[in-house]
Every structure is written in structure tokens, then in C-alpha cells.
Amino acid sequence: MARPARSKAAPKGSSPSSTAATATTIAESKSKSNGVVPRKRTAAAASASAPPAKKPVPNPRSKRASATNVAPSSKDDTPENDMEVDADAEPSAVSDRDSDIAERPTKKAKVARPSSADVELKKYVAPVPKARNIKVIRERSAAKMDIFVFGKGDMCELGLGPDAKARTVTRPRLNPFLPTDTVGVVQVAVGGMHTAVLTHDGKILTWGVNDQNALGRNTSWEAPEVDIDTADADNSDSDDDDDAQINPLESTPGPVEGLPDEVNIVSIACSDSLTLAITDTGFVYAWGTFRCSDGILGFSEDQRIAIHPFLLPNLKNIVDISAGVDHILALSSTGTVFAWGNGQQYQLGRRVIERTRMNGLVPREFGLKKIVAVGAGSYHSFAVDASGRVWAWGLNQYGQCGIDLEGKTGEDGVAVPKPTIVKSLAKYKIVQITGGEHHSAAVTDDGKLLTWGRLDANQLGIKAEDLKSEYTVYDEHGKPRFITEPTVVPNLPSISKVACGTHHNIAIDVYGKAHSWGFGENFQVGQGPxxxxxLIPTLIDNTATRNERLIFAGCGGDHI
Structure with a gap:
């Protein structure tokens, strides 16, 4: 969550030692009047945090990557100055010309050794966009924000450093590594297990899981050796890994490496294993990879993982990006939409068959015109056109697209294969729309919050007695399972923004207060220990945020 930046230090009571949180919050300066269940990397971590069987949990997809998972960059992405020079190699020996000069000492050819400055110049830098008539089409926000985080941080998701006390934060806590006076964050993007922030001067800082290079920087770290006998003795009564050290480079915000100084980044986005950046002229850089049900799908048709920022060649004039778990929607300044990534659930708005699924990694338009906004759930997608109509496509197993497929909704793998108008939203003017794994949420122009889809982990924030039976599907025990009709969440003040995690949500009201609900066993709702x-939207109230005006929330798998 975020609040507008203040000229002073954080208020009393909001220090990391006195407050806690599972979400990231941004607040505006007082000078002025946007999931997935984390992919565990160890068996111990998985067993410690796995929710009960009654909870909706997607199939886990391990994020651990071996060296063989990282393919070399394409030729266009690998500059010539990445070649190594063996400065210590000896030159060929000089031959004796004749017997009378055989006794002379042999002279060695001089070898130029690279200076430290030369080595620095050999670091990878992504290419600068080149095109005719390039013009600025979007500006970067200038409003600096304080960042609050909460939830589970066993995999470095919270960005609070390697301290053991930063592993689990039950209520909002101010991130001390992102001060407004020296860093000045203006945007936050939250992925499944990593986060990126954009600073006021166009730099990108990242933290979290880096198994597929979603952080865009080198976080190699060798954990210090531990005396097993001593460790066993000290932890004889402990059944967890809470005291195990975590990577300080992944757990602390650090700058993305390889973006050219000449470009001006104005917006960022994160999927599960991918990070993207938009320039002020509408070009897009990306790094990391896409995944599918079989593991790593790839970054592009000829590149498995992009270990550095890579300029996407098929995109221009992009003004906004929305990311699902493993698919991307990009909105252009002309109102067209590009989609790419994993299309196994039709979330790309076009058919992608298995034998040619790598074709889905190429950004393509798919027929939508005059679009003014896009939104994405984990495996489904939305677009709003200039006339106010909402289009949806992708996985619809729990009615998360807001479309009832004549009784087929509820069956495994049921999807809306192409953009289809959501008729049930025709009576509303939607200003924001987004989704979690199997549920969706939207905000109207008059501040109403609508939710629909799966509800067996309280994702919708609506009590059973407030559900309309004609739109509710029940399980064999008579318990409500999901609803296909967008329904107003009652008893809320006017809402300005909403964020959906895998099975939880945070809404920011017009007064700058945050309300959370849904699956909370990993403290991702920020309501305490x-x-x-x-069950229903509940005010997040602690000393760190009580007197703050919050303006943004972003939800990951188990962190905010």
C-alpha cells in the first residue's frame, strides 16, 4: 500500500519495530490538500505455509531454476562488448633468427590489460529504441509515496532486508529502504513473489524471488557456512526455518541493471515471473520469463529467459499494461490491445494450440478497437471501450468473466475463447476492473465496488444472506460456491481503487482508508496476528497507517 510522501520522516508509531503489515500501501504527501499463491522453493517452506484442503489453492509451480533454465540472449540482445578478454594470455614465443643471436633475451609482446573503467563499460546495456517521428505520449507521475508492506516474506517478498523479523509482518509496516527524500517512489507493481517500484527520476528498484530473473539484476549470493551440530543444538525445539538466512540482495530493494540512460521510464508492471517497463515514447522493455502448466514456457520464441532488460521489437505507442499470472495486455495510444504470454486458458483473446503455443509469446492485436482501459485476473482478461462496454475473455470456471455460459460454468477448464461483452455490467460505468485467480472486482464512477466469481474463501466480501440466489451456484452441501453476476459489495464508503490478490483483496476508499477481506492465513489481509x-471488507487499522491517507494498494500471492 502507498501513501503520498511527506517532507518529514515517518510518523511516530510507524517504525518497522512498532508496526507490521502484509500489504504494500502508498500515501500522498501531506503538503498536498493494482495474484498467485507463492511457489515455494523448499519442501519445508511449502509444508509450513500450505493452506487447509478447504482453501482454493492453484497447482504449485516451482520457481527454482537451474543454470540450464537460462538460455543465452538472442543476437540482438547480446552486445559485442559482452565478450571476455584473456588479458593474462602469453604471446607466442619469438623465434631465434640464427645461432649468433640465440643467446639474446627474448622480448615479449605487450598486452593491453583492461582498466577497471574499461571493465565497467563492458556491462550489458539494452538498446535504445530507434524509429521515425518518436514523440512523448505519456508522463511519469511526480507524486512521491511512502510504501507500507505486510504478509509473508519468507522468499524476500516484503523488501525489508534479511532480518528474521522481516519474514512475517502481520500489519502494515513502513519500508525503511524507500524514503521519499532520497528514493522517492511514484509507482508500485506487485507480482506473484516479487515487487518493482518506479522512482521519481525514472529508476526501477526490485526485490523478491529472482529464480527466473524477474528482478532484472544479479542477486547471486553464497550463504555463510553453518556448523550443523551447533545449529541443531540451538534449534532443538524448533520445527521451522524462521532463523535460516535469506538472500540480502533479493530481500533488499536494488536497481535493475542494463536499462539505457537515454530512455525515460514512466510506468511498470509485474506478472508472476516477468517485469515490464514503458518509456515515455511508448516502447516496452521486459525481463524474466513466462510459465505454463509444464513449467517455463519462455520469454520469446527464441529466448527461454531474458536475464537483462530486453526491448520488445513488436510494440510501440504503448500507454498502459496489465499483467495476469503469465499473460500481458498492452494498451496503445490508438485504443488497440496487444496480448502475449501463456494462452492455455484463452486469456490472450485468440486460440493458441499446444503444438504452436510458442506463437503466443509474440505480442499481437486481436480485434478490439477504441479501448480506454484494460485489466487482468490470473487467467482471464478485461477491456473497457470508449462507449463504456466491458469485454471479457479467458478462464471462466467460476464465472470470473461475469458471463454465464449456459450451464457450463463450473466445469473444469471452461473458458470464454474470445472477447465477449459482459452484459451484466452494461448498467454501470466502470472506471477500474481487475481480478484474482478465480474472482473479479470493478469500481464504478460513483464509487460502488462490484465483485463476482468464486467465494468459498470469502473472496467477494459478501455475506451468504446478501447473495442473490438466481445468480449463485451452490455445492453438494448447499454452500455457495460462486456467482456469475457482478454484485455490489454492501456497507462500504465510496471506493476509488481496488486490488485483487490470488484469493484476497484490498480496496482504498475516497477518504484514504484501506479495507481488506478474503483468504488471510498468511497475513496478506493485514488484520493482525x-x-x-x-469475511467482509474490514478497515485496516494500526499505528503505522491510522493517520495516513492511502492512495494505492497492490496484491501479490502472500504479500501486499
Whole structure:
């Protein structure tokens, strides 16, 4: 969550030692009046945080990557100055010309050794966009924000450093590594297990899981050796890994490496294993990779993982990006939409068959025109056109597209294969739309919050007695399972923004207060140490944020 930046230090009571949180919050300066269940990297971590069987949990997809998972960059992405020079190699020996000069000492050819400055110049830098008539089409926000985080940070998701006390934060906590006076964050993007922030001067800082290079920087770290006998003795009564050290480079915000100084980054986005950046002239850089049900799908048709920022060659005039788990929607200044990534659930708005699924990694338009906004759930997608109509496509197993497929909704793998108008939203003017794994949420122009889709982990924030039976599907025990009709969440003040995690949500009201609900066993709802599910939207109230005006929230798998 975020609040507008203040000219002073954080208020009393909001220090990391006195407050806690599972979400990231941004607040505006007082000078002025946007999921997935984390992919565990160790068996111990997985067993410690796995929710009960009654909870909706997607199939885990391990994020651990071996060296063989990282393919070399394409020729266009690998500059010539990445070649190594063996400065210590000896030159060929000089031959004796004749017997009378055989006794002379042999002279060695001089070898130029690179200076430290030369080595620095050999670092990878992505290419600068080149095109005719390049013009600025978007500006970067200038409003600096304080960043609050909460949830589970066992995999460095919270960005609070390697301290053991930063592993689990049950209520919002101010991130001390992102001060407004020296860093000045103006945008936050939250992925499944990593986060990126954009600073006021156009730099990108990242933290979290870097198994597929989503952080865009080198985080190699060798953990210090531990005396097993001593460790066993000290932890004889412990059944967890809470005291194990975590990577300080992944757990602390650090700058993305390889972006050219000549470009001006104005916006960022994160999927599960990918990070993207938009320039002020509408070009897009990306790094990391896409995944699918079989593991790593790839970054592009000829590149498995982009270990550095890579200029996407098929995109221009992009003004906004929305990311699902493993698919991307990019909105152009002319109102067209490009989609790429994993298309196994039709989330790209076009058919992608298995034998040619790599074709889905190429950004393509798919027929939508005059679009003014896009939004993405984990495996489904939305677009709003200039006339106010909402289009949806992708996975619809729990009615998360807002479309009832004549009784087929509820069956495994049921999807809306192409953009289809959501008729049930025709009576509303939608200003924001987004989604979680199997549910969706939207904000109207008059501040109403609508939710629909799966609800068996309290994702919708609506009590059973408030559900309309004609739109509700029940399980064999008579318990409500999902609803296909967008429904107003009652008893809320006017809402300005909403963010959906895998099975939880945070809404920011017009007064700058945050309300959370849904699956909360990993503290991702920010309601304190109980770690329980929250049935209906509940005010997040602690000393760190009580007197702050919050303006943004972003949800990951188990962190905010």
C-alpha cells in the first residue's frame, strides 16, 4: 500500500519495530490538500505455509531454476562488448633468427590489460529504441509515496532486508529502504513473489524471488557456512526455518541493471515471473520469463529467459499494461490491445494450440478497437471501450468473466475463447476492473465496488444472506460456491481503487482508508496476528497507517 510522501520522516508509531503489515500501501504527501499463491522453493517452506484442503489453492509451480533454465540472449540482445578478454594470455614465443643471436633475451609482446573503467563499460546495456517521428505520449507521475508492506516474506517478498523479523509482518509496516527524500517512489507493481517500484527520476528498484530473473539484476549470493551440530543444538525445539538466512540482495530493494540512460521510464508492471517497463515514447522493455502448466514456457520464441532488460521489437505507442499470472495486455495510444504470454486458458483473446503455443509469446492485436482501459485476473482478461462496454475473455470456471455460459460454468477448464461483452455490467460505468485467480472486482464512477466469481474463501466480501440466489451456484452441501453476476459489495464508503490478490483483496476508499477481506492465513489481509480469513471488507487499522491517507494498494500471492 502507498501513501503520498511527506517532507518529514515517518510518523511516530510507524517504525518497522512498532508496526507490521502484509500489504504494500502508498500515501500522498501531506503538503498536498493494482495474484498467485507463492511457489515455494523448499519442501519445508511449502509444508509450513500450505493452506487447509478447504482453501482454493492453484497447482504449485516451482520457481527454482537451474543454470540450464537460462538460455543465452538472442543476437540482438547480446552486445559485442559482452565478450571476455584473456588479458593474462602469453604471446607466442619469438623465434631465434640464427645461432649468433640465440643467446639474446627474448622480448615479449605487450598486452593491453583492461582498466577497471574499461571493465565497467563492458556491462550489458539494452538498446535504445530507434524509429521515425518518436514523440512523448505519456508522463511519469511526480507524486512521491511512502510504501507500507505486510504478509509473508519468507522468499524476500516484503523488501525489508534479511532480518528474521522481516519474514512475517502481520500489519502494515513502513519500508525503511524507500524514503521519499532520497528514493522517492511514484509507482508500485506487485507480482506473484516479487515487487518493482518506479522512482521519481525514472529508476526501477526490485526485490523478491529472482529464480527466473524477474528482478532484472544479479542477486547471486553464497550463504555463510553453518556448523550443523551447533545449529541443531540451538534449534532443538524448533520445527521451522524462521532463523535460516535469506538472500540480502533479493530481500533488499536494488536497481535493475542494463536499462539505457537515454530512455525515460514512466510506468511498470509485474506478472508472476516477468517485469515490464514503458518509456515515455511508448516502447516496452521486459525481463524474466513466462510459465505454463509444464513449467517455463519462455520469454520469446527464441529466448527461454531474458536475464537483462530486453526491448520488445513488436510494440510501440504503448500507454498502459496489465499483467495476469503469465499473460500481458498492452494498451496503445490508438485504443488497440496487444496480448502475449501463456494462452492455455484463452486469456490472450485468440486460440493458441499446444503444438504452436510458442506463437503466443509474440505480442499481437486481436480485434478490439477504441479501448480506454484494460485489466487482468490470473487467467482471464478485461477491456473497457470508449462507449463504456466491458469485454471479457479467458478462464471462466467460476464465472470470473461475469458471463454465464449456459450451464457450463463450473466445469473444469471452461473458458470464454474470445472477447465477449459482459452484459451484466452494461448498467454501470466502470472506471477500474481487475481480478484474482478465480474472482473479479470493478469500481464504478460513483464509487460502488462490484465483485463476482468464486467465494468459498470469502473472496467477494459478501455475506451468504446478501447473495442473490438466481445468480449463485451452490455445492453438494448447499454452500455457495460462486456467482456469475457482478454484485455490489454492501456497507462500504465510496471506493476509488481496488486490488485483487490470488484469493484476497484490498480496496482504498475516497477518504484514504484501506479495507481488506478474503483468504488471510498468511497475513496478506493485514488484520493482525490471528492470520484468519476475513469475511467482509474490514478497515485496516494500526499505528503505522491510522493517520495516513492511502492512495494505492497492490496484491501479490502472500504479500501486499
Amino acid at each position: 490471528a492470520g484468519e480469513d476475513i
